[in-house]
Amino acid sequence: MSGVSLVGVTKMYGAVKALDHVSVDVRDGELLALLGPSGCGKTTLLRCVAGLERPDRGSVEIGEADITVTPTRERPIGMVFQNYALFPNLTVRQNIAFPLEVRHRPRTEIDARVYELLDLVHLTEQGDRYPKQISGGQAQRCALGRALAPNPEVLLLDEPLSALDALVRGRLRDEIRRVQQLVGITAIYVTHDQSEAMAIADRVAVMNAGRVEQIAAPADLYDMPSTQFSAKFVGSRNAVELAVRNGQVGIPGSFQIDAPAGSNGHALAFFRPEDVKVSVGDDGPGMAARVELKIFLGATTRLHLVGEADGEPIALFGDLPSRRARQIGEGEMVRVDVDPDHVQAFPV
Amino acid sequence: MAVEAGSSAVTKSRAAASVRSSDRKSVGRVGRAVFFGFALFYFCVPMAAVLIYSFATRWTANVLPDGYTLDWWRATLADPRIQSAFFTSISLASLTAILDIAVVVPAAYWSRVRNARIRPVVEVAAAVPFALPYVVIAFGLMQFSGVVAPQFQGTFPLLVAGHSAIAFPFVYWAVDGAMAAAGIERLTETAEACGASPYQALMRVVLPNISAGLVTGGLLSFAASFGEFAMAQIIGRSLDTVPLWSAEMIRSYTDTAGSYNRLAVVTLLTFAVLFVLSALVVYWNRGQTVRLLPGAGASDQGGRQ
Numbered sequence: 001m002s003g004v005s006l007v008g009v010t011k012m013y014g015a016v017k018a019l020d021h022v023s024v025d026v027r028d029g030e031l032l033a034l035l036g037p038s039g040c041g042k043t044t045l046l047r048c049v050a051g052l053e054r055p056d057r058g059s060v061e062i063g064e065a066d067i068t069v070t071p072t073r074e075r076p077i078g079m080v081f082q083n084y085a086l087f088p089n090l091t092v093r094q095n096i097a098f099p100l101e102v103r104h105r106p107r108t109e110i111d112a113r114v115y116e117l118l119d120l121v122h123l124t125e126q127g128d129r130y131p132k133q134i135s136g137g138q139a140q141r142c143a144l145g146r147a148l149a150p151n152p153e154v155l156l157l158d159e160p161l162s163a164l165d166a167l168v169r170g171r172l173r174d175e176i177r178r179v180q181q182l183v184g185i186t187a188i189y190v191t192h193d194q195s196e197a198m199a200i201a202d203r204v205a206v207m208n209a210g211r212v213e214q215i216a217a218p219a220d221l222y223d224m225p226s227t228q229f230s231a232k233f234v235g236s237r238n239a240v241e242l243a244v245r246n247g248q249v250g251i252p253g254s255f256q257i258d259a260p261a262g263s264n265g266h267a268l269a270f271f272r273p274e275d276v277k278v279s280v281g282d283d284g285p286g287m288a289a290r291v292e293l294k295i296f297l298g299a300t301t302r303l304h305l306v307g308e309a310d311g312e313p314i315a316l317f318g319d320l321p322s323r324r325a326r327q328i329g330e331g332e333m334v335r336v337d338v339d340p341d342h343v344q345a346f347p348v
Numbered sequence: 349m350a351v352e353a354g355s356s357a358v359t360k361s362r363a364a365a366s367v368r369s370s371d372r373k374s375v376g377r378v379g380r381a382v383f384f385g386f387a388l389f390y391f392c393v394p395m396a397a398v399l400i401y402s403f404a405t406r407w408t409a410n411v412l413p414d415g416y417t418l419d420w421w422r423a424t425l426a427d428p429r430i431q432s433a434f435f436t437s438i439s440l441a442s443l444t445a446i447l448d449i450a451v452v453v454p455a456a457y458w459s460r461v462r463n464a465r466i467r468p469v470v471e472v473a474a475a476v477p478f479a480l481p482y483v484v485i486a487f488g489l490m491q492f493s494g495v496v497a498p499q500f501q502g503t504f505p506l507l508v509a510g511h512s513a514i515a516f517p518f519v520y521w522a523v524d525g526a527m528a529a530a531g532i533e534r535l536t537e538t539a540e541a542c543g544a545s546p547y548q549a550l551m552r553v554v555l556p557n558i559s560a561g562l563v564t565g566g567l568l569s570f571a572a573s574f575g576e577f578a579m580a581q582i583i584g585r586s587l588d589t590v591p592l593w594s595a596e597m598i599r600s601y602t603d604t605a606g607s608y609n610r611l612a613v614v615t616l617l618t619f620a621v622l623f624v625l626s627a628l629v630v631y632w633n634r635g636q637t638v639r640l641l642p643g644a645g646a647s648d649q650g651g652r653q
Contacts, residue, residue, distance in 0.1 A: 052537055072540040079541040085534050089556040098552070099542040150543060 002063035002076070002153035002186055003028045004049060009058035011044055011210075018044045019055070020210040026154075031180055031187040032215075033197035036207035037233070042190045043158055045207070049188060050156050051075050062153055078147030082159045084139035086131040092142045093118065093127040099150045117145040120179060137168040144179060155180065155187040161196065173200055194234050198222065206230045228346040231270040238276070238316040240269045241348060242309070251309050254287045255340040263347035275342040276318030278303060279335045280327060286337030287314075291330050301325035305336055395619065402612035420609040429588065430614065437574055437590040438621070440504070444511040444573040445566040448519040451512070453562070456524045457554065461536050474517040482514055486582035489513070493583070507584035511573040518572055519565035526561025527554075560632075567629050571622055590618055 004026040011019040019041045026032045034042035047053040049060055051072035059068045067075050078099075086095050096117050100110045118124045121141040126134050134142070140160055147155055160176065161169045177200050180187050191197050197204045198218035206213045206221065208229045214221065225231035232239065242249045249267045250256030259267050279286065289307035292315075300319040307314045318336065328334060402420055404413030424430055459467045477485065489510050493500055500506040532554055539549035555562070577591040584592075594614060597607045 050541055052540070072537075073543045073545060077541065079538070081534065081538060083534070085531075085538040087535065087538070087553055087557070088530070089553075098539075098544070102539075102542060102544040102548045102552075146542065156541075 003030070004154055004186060004188065005061045006045070006049070007059045007061075009045065009048055009055045009060065011041075011048065011053060011055050017210045019048070021058070022207075022210070022212055023058075024205055024212060024215065026186055026188060027202075028186055029184050030202045031177070031189055031200060033189045033191055033201035033204045034207055035191060035194055035197040035204050035233070038192060040207040041210040042192075042207045046156055046158055046188055046190045049154065050077055050079055076153040077156055078150065078152035078154075079156045080140065080143045080147050080158065080160045083163050084131065084136060084143060086139055086142055086146075088131050091128050091130055092123055092134065092138075095131070095142055096145045096149050099146060103150060113149060117149055120148070120182070121145040121175075135168075136164050137172050140164070140172060141175065144176060148179070148183060148185070153186065155185045157187065157189045159190055159192070161191075161193075169196075176200065198234075204234075206233060208233070223342075225270070225344065228268065228270075231344060231346070235272060237270045237272050240271075240314055240316055241266055242269050242345075249345050250340075251287050251307070251314065251336075251338065253285070254336060255338045255343055257340050257343055257345060260345045260347050263345070266348045267345045268348050269343050269345045271338050271343045273302060273317050273319040274300075275339050276305075276316065276320075277337040277339070278305070278318050278320055278328070279337070280332070281335070284335045284337075286335035289314075289316075289334055289336045291328055291332050291334060294325065294328070294330050296322065296325075298322070303328065303334075305334070307336055395616075398612045398615050402609055402616055404609065420606060420613050423606075424610045424613040424617075427610075430593065430610075433588045433590050433593040434617070436504070436587055440508060440511060440589060441570040441573040443508045444515055445519075445570040447508065447512045448516045448569045449523075449562060449566055452516050452519045452565070453523055453558075456520060456527060457532065457550070460524075460527055461533050470520070474520040477514040477517050482576065482578040483582065485514060486510065486579040489579075490583050502584060502586040504584070504587060507580060507587065510579050510583055511576060512569075514576070514579065515569035515572040518568035522561045522565030522568060523558060524561075526558035526564075529561075530557040532558065563629050563632055567625055570625065574618070574622065590614060 004024075006022055006024045009019050009022045010017070022041070022045060024032070024045075034045060036042045044053055048055050049062075051067070051070060055068065059066055061067065062076060086092075087098065090098065093114055096114050097110050100113060105113075114127075118127050121144055123138060123141055123145065126138055126142075131139055131142070143160070157176070161172055164172060173196055176189075189197070189200060198221070201218060203215055203217055204221050205215045206225075206227075206229065214226045214230045216224075216226070221230065222235050225234055231237055240251070242251065244259040244263050244265060244267055247259050248256050249259045249263075249269060257269075277286070287307040287309065289305040291303050292306050293304035295302040295304070297319075299322060301322045302317055302319050303325065304315070304317050307316070316336070400413060401407060403416045403418070405415035405417050407413035455470060459470050489506070490501065493506055497506075535553050535557060536549055539553045544552065575591060577595065580587065580589050580592055581595075594611055597611045597614075600607055
């Protein structure tokens with residue numbers, strides 16, 4: 001059993017707190033994504049697990065073992081870096097064999113293991129090429145094979161797809177997930193791309209300013225972000241500032257919910273564009289709004305809408321099936337309704 | 349002259365790289381041919397003159413010598429003083445290059461991977477020998493050694509130390525550039541994450557990926573030491589290096605017949621030593637460059653995911 005547990009990890013760079021009492025438990029065999037904007041501390045946290053950074057306070061455990069001060073090379077980890085960090089002087093095969101060779105494993109064992117890994121990451125034909133002779137996607141698959149070679153307990157991935165183009169990225173993402181599940185290894189995956197995090201992870205930890213905002217399964221995170229930051233960062237959402245009246249916030253004629261605790265005069269309401277119901281004509285439920293802009297996105301069309309509440313203009317956007325959106329033209333008046341069950345409000 | 353030969357090897361390999369990259373364009377091919385022809389002429393004519401002089405019996409009134417002989421070559425190669433001068437110079441230059449590599453590589457590596465704060469110090473130190481005339485450094489060293497270790501004055505070890513001090517920037521800049529190009533910090537972290545000890549990381553990852561810089565830097569410091577005259581004159585007076593012997597030959601022209609011819613032979617031998625070394629470096633680096641160049645040998649890489 002080898003989960004990872006980080007307890008109260010704090011890391012300072014001068015006066016800047018890169019990590020501020022971060023506590024995370026990664027379960028055995030789980031893939032946890034660390035998601036956040038650049039500078040949120042996600043990479044620093046990963047490097048603390050790898051031993052490339054030493055936390056100022058707090059502890060790092062893999063399985064039952066406290067490895068907070070263990071040197072990197074003695075940790076049971078495999079790591080995949082952002083920019084194909086293959087050894088340019090070694091072939092694909094030699095790169096994968098490297099972690100076994102530095103551990104002085106017998107030659108026959110190394111050969112058998114390398115063969116197995118080349119097959120696992122589908123690089124059997126490229127085994128004798130040098131890193132400069134293979135594509136970016138192949139290079140990252142080789143890096144994945146190398147990371148897994150010594151049978152580590154934890155796999156660490158530091159934005160492994162960010163240097164690749166979009167098409168390769170999607171394919172390699174699924175490939176990494178397939179291999180991770182096949183091997184059954186505990187994994188930590190750093191990314192700033194929320195759709196990537198949600199597609200690959202069992203759970204996502206949203207990080208902001210050196211802290212973990214929320215840890216949840218992708219579907220839960222998408223449906224019910226627990227903090228304002230998660231709501232803003234995950235998925236695309238309407239964020240509408242509304243006045244609090246009698247302990248409630250809402251758009252007249254559309255929805256009305258209880259104001260969040262601690263709100264003072266105003267609250268920020270979040271709801272997703274697919275939960276905005278648009279109906280043509282002046283009657284029907286909801287707030288009257290004008291279609292300012294129509295953006296065709298393929299299956300759906302996004303409408304930029306401007307309505308009015310308490311004499312203040314309210315701008316929001318809604319997604320509806322493109323077939324339905326055909327009937328609505330720019331400049332037309334529509335009714336906008338929002339299901340109150342899917343609205344979350346946070347104090348301003 | 350020695351330094352020129354070394355750096356021209358570097359220039360040549362750079363030129364070769366740029367020629368490769370612009371192969372597609374036929375415009376400028378003629379210009380390049382003309383320039384190459386001029387460079388060839390510029391380098392070859394003086395060498396040809398020296399070569400002919402080394403075989404000449406007498407060369408005074410005409411375009412070509414009055415007659416040819418192998419005497420100068422025979423006499424020069426058999427001269428024990430010249431043999432010993434070459435032995436001294438080659439030992440001196442080799443030790444200088446080895447000492448510089450041994451000192452500079454760990455320092456450059458340390459400043460990149462472990463402690464970036466010492467970088468400014470190292471960089472300033474690596475610029476000093478370019479800024480001060482060698483004569484000044486030599487007198488400084490003589491004064492200093494006179495106080496600290498007078499028994500070393502005028503000896504071979506002191507000259508090795510002096511040459512190492514003036515030649516180390518060649519090694520530093522070549523090695524530091526190679527380390528930057530290889531992304532040595534990242535490679536070191538990767539090696540650590542793969543479970544390599546610092547020694548394994550150095551031997552199996554760092555050195556192979558900066559070998560081009562090591563060889564270039566080593567050759568440049570060898571050449572700088574081999575051709576160095578001012579410092580050898582001041583702190584190695586009791587020694588006989590090739591440049592010291594050459595200077596003596598020039599001064600003694602009127603006394604000894606054929607001293608210029610023998611000088612020509614020695615010049616060619618010096619050139620041969622440095623040329624062979626340069627050729628080895630270019631040949632050796634070519635394998636490296638081809639293997640490490642982006643897209644090398646990857647004509648069929650696209651589309652295979």
